[in-house]
Amino acid sequence: xxxxxxxxxxxxxxxxxxxxxxxxxxxxxxxxxxxxxxxxxxxxxxxxxxxxxxxxxxxxxxxxxxxxxxxxxxxxxxxxxxxxxxxxxxxxxxxxxxxxxxxxxxxxxxxxxxxxxxxxxxxxxxxxxxxxxxxxxxxxxxxxxxxxxxxxxxxxxxxxxxxxxxxxxxxxxxxxxxxxxxxxxxxxxxxxxxxxxxxxxxxxxxxxxxxxxxxxxxxxxxxxxxxxxxxxxxxxxxxxxxxxxxxxxxxxxxxxxxxxxxxxxxxxxxxxxxxxxxxxxxxxxxxxxxxxxxxxxxxxxxxxxxxxxxxxxxxxxxxxxxxxxxxxxxxxxxxxxxxxxxxxxxxxxxxxxxxxxxxxxxxxxxxxxxxxxxxxxxxxxxxxxxxxxxxxxxxxxxxxxxxxxxxxxxxxxxxxxxxxxxxxxxxxxxxxxxxxxx
Amino acid sequence: xxxxxxxxxxxxxxxxxxxxxxxxxxxxxxxxxxxxxxxxxxxxxxxxxxxxxxxxxxxxxxxxxxxxxxxxxxxxxxxxxxxxxxxxxxxxxxxxxxxxxxxxxxxxxxxxxxxxxxxxxxxxxxxxxxxxxxxxxxxxxxxxxxxxxxxxxxxxxxxxxxxxxxxxxxxxxxxxxxxxxxxxxxxxxxxxxxxxxxxxxxxxxxxxxxxxxxxxxxxxxxxxxxxxxxxxxxxxxxxxxxxxxxxxxxxxxxxxxxxxxxxxxxxxxxxxxxxxxxxxxxxxxxxxxxxxxxxxxxxxxxxxxxxxxxxxxxxxxxxxxxxxxxxxxxxxxx
Numbered sequence: 185x186x187x188x189x190x191x192x193x194x195x196x197x198x199x200x201x202x203x204x205x206x207x208x209x210x211x212x213x214x215x216x217x218x219x220x221x222x223x224x225x226x227x228x229x230x231x232x233x234x235x236x237x238x239x240x241x242x243x244x245x246x247x248x249x250x251x252x253x254x255x256x257x258x259x260x261x262x263x264x265x266x267x268x269x270x271x272x273x274x275x276x277x278x279x280x281x282x283x284x285x286x287x288x289x290x291x292x293x294x295x296x297x298x299x300x301x302x303x304x305x306x307x308x309x310x311x312x313x314x315x316x317x318x319x320x321x322x323x324x325x326x327x328x329x330x331x332x333x334x335x336x337x338x339x340x341x342x343x344x345x346x347x348x349x350x351x352x353x354x355x356x357x358x359x360x361x362x363x364x365x366x367x368x369x370x371x372x373x374x375x376x377x378x379x380x381x382x383x384x385x386x387x388x389x390x391x392x393x394x395x396x397x398x399x400x401x402x403x404x405x406x407x408x409x410x411x412x413x414x415x416x417x418x419x420x421x422x423x424x425x426x427x428x429x430x431x432x433x434x435x436x437x438x439x440x441x442x443x444x445x446x447x448x449x450x451x452x453x454x455x456x457x458x459x460x461x462x463x464x465x466x467x468x469x470x471x472x473x474x475x476x477x478x479x480x481x482x483x484x485x486x487x488x489x490x491x492x493x494x495x496x497x498x499x500x501x502x503x504x505x506x507x508x509x510x511x512x513x514x515x516x517x518x519x520x521x522x523x524x525x526x527x528x529x530x531x532x533x534x535x536x537x538x539x540x541x542x543x544x545x546x547x548x549x550x551x552x553x554x555x556x557x558x559x560x561x562x563x564x565x566x567x568x569x570x571x572x573x574x575x576x577x578x579x580x581x582x583x584x585x586x587x588x589x590x591x592x593x594x595x596x597x598x599x600x601x602x603x604x605x606x607x608x609x610x611x612x613x614x615x616x617x618x619x620x621x622x
Numbered sequence: 623x624x625x626x627x628x629x630x631x632x633x634x635x636x637x638x639x640x641x642x643x644x645x646x647x648x649x650x651x652x653x654x655x656x657x658x659x660x661x662x663x664x665x666x667x668x669x670x671x672x673x674x675x676x677x678x679x680x681x682x683x684x685x686x687x688x689x690x691x692x693x694x695x696x697x698x699x700x701x702x703x704x705x706x707x708x709x710x711x712x713x714x715x716x717x718x719x720x721x722x723x724x725x726x727x728x729x730x731x732x733x734x735x736x737x738x739x740x741x742x743x744x745x746x747x748x749x750x751x752x753x754x755x756x757x758x759x760x761x762x763x764x765x766x767x768x769x770x771x772x773x774x775x776x777x778x779x780x781x782x783x784x785x786x787x788x789x790x791x792x793x794x795x796x797x798x799x800x801x802x803x804x805x806x807x808x809x810x811x812x813x814x815x816x817x818x819x820x821x822x823x824x825x826x827x828x829x830x831x832x833x834x835x836x837x838x839x840x841x842x843x844x845x846x847x848x849x850x851x852x853x854x855x856x857x858x859x860x861x862x863x864x865x866x867x868x869x870x871x872x873x874x875x876x877x878x879x880x881x882x883x884x885x886x887x888x889x890x891x892x893x894x895x896x897x898x899x900x901x902x903x904x905x906x907x908x909x910x911x912x913x914x915x916x917x918x919x920x921x922x923x924x925x926x927x928x929x930x931x932x933x934x935x936x937x938x939x940x941x942x943x944x945x946x947x948x949x950x951x952x953x954x955x956x
Contacts, residue, residue, distance in 0.1 A: 289708075376903065592903070
């Protein structure tokens with residue numbers, strides 16, 4: 185009996201040690217462990233691209249990488265709910281060596297990430313720097329970039345008799361009405377149930393008014409849901425389209441995977457998504473027995489003095505964990521993977537390396553005369569201001585909740601109308617501006 | 623544990639006086655001490671020590687895990703609820719009761735409790751169905767084990783799977799609409815898209831899932847009623863209906879009471895079915911879904927923790943009121 189009891193104590197103690205071990209550990213403070221050090225050791229890459237982990241694409245990258253840096257062992261971990269899971273994982277010290285920067289405030293970068301250098305030193309080489317920059321220090325490099333706009337099925341638009349791509353809200357509604365009248369396709373699919381596709385159109389912020397400072401303009405406007413602003417145009421387009429009955433009949437049962445096939449085969453005419461979706465839609469079209477050439481991409485239907493603009497912005501930014509044991513290897517991986525791996529070419533994304541050409545998928549945009557624009561970095565001290573106000577007011581600009589309500593109101597499933605809801609949003613926004621400032 | 627041996631008495635106090643004095647505070651100490659003096663050179667001291675420690679060691683595993691994984695996180699939750707933590711920052715600033723003030727002053731937070739009423743209403747249907755079948759199947763019915771299996775089966779399915787199954791069932795042109803069309807109902811409503819129906823659809827799914835649990839509880843309770851009572855009742859000429867009201871219902875009143883507590887607590891904290899099927903959209907958000915959104919969509923973990931604490935207190939309060947209004951009566955069938 186006594187021996188068993190003692191064994192119990194030993195076990196419990198061991199468990200205790202193991203548990204407390206989780207909390208501590210994680211070196212990374214050794215003097216020679218810097219991003220300029222020797223490129224060697226083991227690194228773990230945490231990624232949201234679970235598909236590329238499973239089909240071996242990343243493994244092939246690692247082999248290629250090892251030809252240049254033979255002393256590094258690269259392993260991958262794909263997380264399906266990346267944004268959600270990283271948030272809890274960041275409270276430990278064990279979140280891999282290379283990560284995509286999750287939804288954290290710029291002021292918090294230094295708590296979790298290794299600084300990579302002065303932003304100014306990267307400006308000649310890379311695009312999309314502002315999102316991962318704080319007070320002139322760069323913390324990450326975008327893995328790839330996208331243009332924002334609308335993915336649509338060219339064949340359906342032709343059948344419907346739409347000859348010119350819409351450049352205003354009125355033209356957009358007229359075009360979709362033609363689709364509704366002349367074809368069997370659903371003119372605009374919101375993907376309401378899955379939620380996140382609803383958030384994609386917000387990335388057009390700035391394109392409507394050609395304002396590269398749009399996030400800060402919005403953060404400093406006490407009534408941003410007023411005619412003439414970016415966010416008003418973006419949300420109004422969704423509202424009016426739903427109100428006109430030009431979206432799916434039952435938004436509560438939408439299905440993202442199915443919607444890709446349906447857009448490819450012409451059962452859906454359009455979705456407001458980033459250009460990253462084009463290659464997925466093309467694959468889905470071919471799987472469904474249609475042609476990849478049917479998939480087109482247009483800019484958000486708005487124009488400034490006759491010119492349309494499309495915002496290009498970075499995807500997740502790759503960064504080195506502060507707690508990494510092989511910071512130099514992690515940094516070497518990031519530089520290699522964004523410029524040498526061929527990832528952006530394969531995925532049809534805009535390369536973060538300035539010298540590289542735009543992908544084929546965006547040729548359509550340049551043919552239409554659409555100008556690409558990038559959003560400027562926020563002024564010092566105002567990085568993340570728009571996020572703080574959004575969080576405080578519980579208007580999830582980068583999430584689906586308030587837009588689902590918008591769709592509900594537009595389809596008559598919730599009380600209110602466009603004016604009352606936009607007024608409520610303005611009121612909440614102004615109150616939170618005061619809160620955050622005070 | 624040095625108290626166990628007589629030599630451990632403080633040097634300045636006479637051993638004879640101190641031992642009984644202590645025994646009043648620590649029951650069992652004296653007996654052990656007496657045993658030690660009465661049988662000098664008996665069992666080795668270490669062995670006796672281990673023997674006395676054994677129950678505590680057995681307990682320590684379970685209690686340790688309970689403390690580590692239930693009470694420690696709960697304490698953490700209380701701590702988070704008085705900070706402005708965003709869920710990720712390394713520093714957490716103390717803000718006092720601000721979060722609680724916001725929970726009670728923001729109408730948007732408490733409005734969602736109306737949604738719980740749907741689930742509460744549905745739990746009556748759930749218990750009625752479970753009680754009905756439990757009564758019938760407790761008598762010898764043809765294929766009774768088969769039907770018991772069928773009724774309990776939904777409870778064994780993972781909640782996520784149930785959500786997906788019903789998502790397809792409720793789709794326009796889905797299973798439910800097809801079945802209704804066979805009966806000539808050609809124009810069914812949108813089961814999830816219609817804001818007036820969505821919560822009933824979800825509550826119905828919840829009934830389907832949890833009836834099995836109530837059923838098994840009721841069945842077990844009914845079967846624990848001595849069989850002679852039925853025989854005696856039958857000899858006296860009682861009908862099945864009379865048997866139900868005179869024997870079964872009073873016999874399982876405790877279990878019904880327990881089910882009620884579970885139903886109320888459950889309907890206040892509904893989560894997985896609406897979360898999987900609608901994500902809380904279209905007016906189907908429950909308090910737990912809203913807490914989750916506050917914590918992770920709006921990055922206000924402090925406020926969300928306060929909401930969680932408030933929900934905990936409400937559930938405890940409701941249970942306490944219920945126990946106070948309907949005390950646990952002693953069941954007496956004789």
